[in-house]
Amino acid sequence: MATIVRADVTRELVAPWAEWERRYTQGRRLLEAGTYALTEGAIAAGCRVFAGYPITPATDIAEYMSKRLPEVGGYYMQCEDELAGMHACAGASLGGLKAMTATSGPGYTLMHDAYGWALTNEIPLVVVDAMRVGPISGITGAPGQGEFYVARYCTHGGNFETIVLSPSSVQEAFWLTIDAFNLSERFRTPVTILTDQVVSDMWEDLFIPDAYDALDFIVPRKHNLMMPFFPLGTADLDVPPNLVGQGTGVCVSAYTHTEEGYDIEEMEAQWAQTYRLVNKIRHHRAELARYETLGLEDAEVVAVAYGADARTVKTAVREARRRGLRAGFVRPITLWPFLDELFARDCHYVVCELNYDGQLVREVTRAAPDKGKVHFMGKSAELHTVAEVVAGLEGVARAGRIPELPYIWTEVR
Amino acid sequence: MNRLARKYLRPSQIPTKACHGCGIGMIENWLLQAIDELGLKQEDVIFGTGIGCVGRQTFATWGGDNFGATHGRALAVATGLKLAQPDKKYLIVVGDGDAAAIGTSHLIHAARRNLGVVVICEDNMGYESTGGQFSPTTPAGYVTNSSPYGMVEPPFDPCDVVQAAGATFVAETTATQWHQTVKIVKKALQNDGFSFVHVRFPCNENFGAYALGTRDTGKNLEWIYEHTQGRKADGSAADFTWATGIKHDASNSRPEFTKILRDVNARVRAKAEAR
Amino acid sequence: MTATATGTKTRTEILISGFGGQGVVRMGQILGLCAIKQGHRVTMLKSHGTETRGGYVRAQLVISPEDVDSPVVESADVFVAFSAPAYKKFYDCCSGTILYDPEMVEEIRPGAPARHVAVPATALAKERFNNVLFANMIMLGALTRVAGLDYEAMRTAMPEVIPRFHEQNLAAMDVGYTLPVATGSRP
Numbered sequence: 016m017a018t019i020v021r022a023d024v025t026r027e028l029v030a031p032w033a034e035w036e037r038r039y040t041q042g043r044r045l046l047e048a049g050t051y052a053l054t055e056g057a058i059a060a061g062c063r064v065f066a067g068y069p070i071t072p073a074t075d076i077a078e079y080m081s082k083r084l085p086e087v088g089g090y091y092m093q094c095e096d097e098l099a100g101m102h103a104c105a106g107a108s109l110g111g112l113k114a115m116t117a118t119s120g121p122g123y124t125l126m127h128d129a130y131g132w133a134l135t136n137e138i139p140l141v142v143v144d145a146m147r148v149g150p151i152s153g154i155t156g157a158p159g160q161g162e163f164y165v166a167r168y169c170t171h172g173g174n175f176e177t178i179v180l181s182p183s184s185v186q187e188a189f190w191l192t193i194d195a196f197n198l199s200e201r202f203r204t205p206v207t208i209l210t211d212q213v214v215s216d217m218w219e220d221l222f223i224p225d226a227y228d229a230l231d232f233i234v235p236r237k238h239n240l241m242m243p244f245f246p247l248g249t250a251d252l253d254v255p256p257n258l259v260g261q262g263t264g265v266c267v268s269a270y271t272h273t274e275e276g277y278d279i280e281e282m283e284a285q286w287a288q289t290y291r292l293v294n295k296i297r298h299h300r301a302e303l304a305r306y307e308t309l310g311l312e313d314a315e316v317v318a319v320a321y322g323a324d325a326r327t328v329k330t331a332v333r334e335a336r337r338r339g340l341r342a343g344f345v346r347p348i349t350l351w352p353f354l355d356e357l358f359a360r361d362c363h364y365v366v367c368e369l370n371y372d373g374q375l376v377r378e379v380t381r382a383a384p385d386k387g388k389v390h391f392m393g394k395s396a397e398l399h400t401v402a403e404v405v406a407g408l409e410g411v412a413r414a415g416r417i418p419e420l421p422y423i424w425t426e427v428r
Numbered sequence: 429m430n431r432l433a434r435k436y437l438r439p440s441q442i443p444t445k446a447c448h449g450c451g452i453g454m455i456e457n458w459l460l461q462a463i464d465e466l467g468l469k470q471e472d473v474i475f476g477t478g479i480g481c482v483g484r485q486t487f488a489t490w491g492g493d494n495f496g497a498t499h500g501r502a503l504a505v506a507t508g509l510k511l512a513q514p515d516k517k518y519l520i521v522v523g524d525g526d527a528a529a530i531g532t533s534h535l536i537h538a539a540r541r542n543l544g545v546v547v548i549c550e551d552n553m554g555y556e557s558t559g560g561q562f563s564p565t566t567p568a569g570y571v572t573n574s575s576p577y578g579m580v581e582p583p584f585d586p587c588d589v590v591q592a593a594g595a596t597f598v599a600e601t602t603a604t605q606w607h608q609t610v611k612i613v614k615k616a617l618q619n620d621g622f623s624f625v626h627v628r629f630p631c632n633e634n635f636g637a638y639a640l641g642t643r644d645t646g647k648n649l650e651w652i653y654e655h656t657q658g659r660k661a662d663g664s665a666a667d668f669t670w671a672t673g674i675k676h677d678a679s680n681s682r683p684e685f686t687k688i689l690r691d692v693n694a695r696v697r698a699k700a701e702a703r
Numbered sequence: 704m705t706a707t708a709t710g711t712k713t714r715t716e717i718l719i720s721g722f723g724g725q726g727v728v729r730m731g732q733i734l735g736l737c738a739i740k741q742g743h744r745v746t747m748l749k750s751h752g753t754e755t756r757g758g759y760v761r762a763q764l765v766i767s768p769e770d771v772d773s774p775v776v777e778s779a780d781v782f783v784a785f786s787a788p789a790y791k792k793f794y795d796c797c798s799g800t801i802l803y804d805p806e807m808v809e810e811i812r813p814g815a816p817a818r819h820v821a822v823p824a825t826a827l828a829k830e831r832f833n834n835v836l837f838a839n840m841i842m843l844g845a846l847t848r849v850a851g852l853d854y855e856a857m858r859t860a861m862p863e864v865i866p867r868f869h870e871q872n873l874a875a876m877d878v879g880y881t882l883p884v885a886t887g888s889r890p
Binding site: 044045046155216217218219220268323326327329331333398399401402 | 777
Binding site: 064066085086088089090091092094096098099101103104105106107108109110111112113128129131132192212257260261262263264265266268269270274276277278 | 438440441453470471474479484487488491492493494495496497498499501504505506507508509510511513533534536537562686690692693696697700703
């Protein structure tokens with residue numbers, strides 16, 4: 016956690032890497048892409064298997080992995096499709112190796128089958144979704160933020176919570192990937208890194224620490240070798256993942272299961288499994304809060320954005336403050352579970368996101384004290400410009416509404 | 429419970445919920461016989477299944493480690509697992525839906541890669557757990573609950589598919605051929621590569637009842653036997669013939685997939701160390 | 704690195720655009736790496752998707768001693784135009800100096816001739832090196848001079864980005880750096 020007072024405004028970054036950045040100063044400074052940072056973060060976290068299918072704009076992660084993994088004793092596997100990719104990751108993780116896959120929206124939806132399987136069997140792994148504008152193939156090289164809810168409801172059937180993190184810079188992508196692996200181990204669940212075409216393709220100054228082995232904040236893989244394989248009806252954290260291949264008799268399946276992993280068709284068993292899958296996350300929400308804020312001490316109008324789009328939005332908030340507006344900024348880094356507490360302040364909210372249908376804005380509306388003061392600035396295929404967001408913030412501060420702007424939608428139905 | 433079941437299976441999980449006269453339990457016994465004759469122990473074998481009759485009835489029966497994948501994806505899971513646990517034997521026991529319909533792409537690519545697993549495709553010629561619909565292995569013309577006017581699609585032979593894709597051991601057998609099946613499974617387990625064993629067995633409740641007009645186990649087994657022989661009991665020709673036996677044996681002729689990846693690692697690291 | 708357009712501004716925006724194959728992204732990488740080596744923060748957006756099919760390629764660089772928030776170039780201090788479509792498309796994104804290749808951009812907008820610096824990079828690359836591929840390094844040399852950047856640092860950064868032909872690339876940078884039009888416009 017870090018509170019940095021710069022000029023007249025308080026910036027708060029709440030994330031484990033705020034500490035890591037200060038503690039680890041020996042390393043190289045590079046100009047590299049987000050895909051490189053996501054790859055190196057995974058390698059640093061101990062990822063030793065990548066199984067996936069190339070797709071723009073996540074392809075470079077696959078390419079970097081194919082080069083890097085053999086160097087560290089890991090395995091790169093290019094699968095026949097994304098279904099195979101994520102299932103193979105789940106298999107590798109069941110066998111004791113940390114695993115990751117990376118894709119974009121079209122592949123992410125294909126993974127829902129595997130996502131549910133890994134989630135219900137409490138298999139740690141990390142999935143990167145580099146969002147592009149859609150629906151479906153959309154524009155391959157343009158950013159979108161269409162999978163906010165898809166990532167929350169990453170499989171069918173209900174009765175689960177998910178962990179979804181979103182970086183907004185290349186440097187943050189590096190640390191956040193390590194964090195995602197740590198959380199997936201501690202919570203025994205897949206974690207989605209919901210990034211976008213801009214963060215994955217953008218090149219930026221990137222600090223890479225020397226000697227990954229010396230990083231003491233990596234959560235190592237541990238193994239559970241005995242019953243109960245599934246601590247149903249509990250919300251315990253830090254339960255070691257099960258290991259298939261040591262003859263412990265562990266069973267994992269697609270079915271509602273008993274502590275042994277046997278399939279069972281009883282309401283009580285369904286309740287116990289749901290209690291576990293939902294509450295291991297809900298009861299530890301405090302462990303999952305990662306966010307950045309700016310100027311909340313006096314804000315009358317707060318701009319809300321995540322991922323790459325938060326970059327221009329933040330500049331706009333600084334510009335608005337320079338012009339005398341009491342503007343603030345909230346960037347949720349943890350998207351799910353949703354951080355309701357960031358929206359406790361009774362003020363106007365201007366929610367900027369890269370879709371026209373309005374996704375993040377619905378959650379902000381749910382969490383905000385006054386729903387009438389939540390405004391939407393949807394855009395698609397390009398980041399918001401600083402000028403647009405400043406106009407939006409000024410419009411809300413002066414007239415209580417977003418002015419009409421080309422390519423900006425403000426209606427949420 | 430017989431000796432082999434006591435030795436290898438999980439008492440709490442058998443007998444399974446399989447229908448009366450289902451061939452799944454019998455075939456599993458034959459698998460145990462092959463495992464036993466090879467001297468394998470519970471901890472030597474990872475048992476993987478999918479969804480459907482075969483998945484549901486065999487999952488968790490094996491006394492060692494088990495996984496039951498989502499429908500069609502047992503081989504995709506096994507591909508990752510084999511990377512992490514390369515020294516185990518893998519018995520992937522799946523039905524015709526898992527192997528030859530929803531999971532065909534994984535089947536083909538596992539064969540192409542020569543992934544070191546044994547696929548036992550237990551084929552009851554349709555989707556019987558959902559009430560008896562046709563599958564890609566239902567013989568053309570036969571009536572099922574989703575082909576009331578006769579199956580209009582031509583079937584394919586999964587053995588041909590995997591052999592074309594590069595499988596190093598391919599065999600076909602049926603629930604009427606005990607000794608042949610045990611012999612084949614033993615050979616399949618001795619191949620350090622992709623082995624495919626296609627085993628047809630009768631479903632009395634659906635395929636038998638609707639396609640063949642009988643729920644009698646003996647009659648349904650006899651129908652299968654006739655088609656392995658190409659002639660009926662009365663001496664007349666059957667409408668088609670299944671050629672059973674070992675169809676392709678190139679066991680241990682090319683490197684196993686995960687071994688190739690381990691070799692790449694060794695080469696890359698040796699090069700790095702030399703630098 | 705000092706900003707070009709205004710003395711007080713900490714954020715320098717550079718926009719480079721042209722066709723695929725002209726080395727636009729390479730130029731951006733060298734500029735960015737050079738700035739990083741001098742302790743600056745850098746972002747570089749590159750256009751994506753259509754460049755392999757002959758569309759425009761664009762690199763947007765923001766360089767600052769502090770963290771860069773918006774990576775978008777909305778008001779470039781320097782705009783390098785390597786093609787006529789790029790010049791037209793991004794003219795309004797630039798409030799500073801425009802370096803253009805007259806072989807590619809034959810017509811410039813009337814009204815602001817003082818902002819324009821013609822760098823005949825393609826012609827010089829053909830003439831001196833018999834290879835148009837060196838045009839980007841000639842342009843980089845000229846840009847370094849015009850923008851008042853550290854030339855030695857730029858020469859050091861180049862080989863870390865370009866894998867081959869270092870001597871020729873350095874010679875090409877020298878050609879651009881010593882062009883009268885570059886030295887004359889910013890003494």
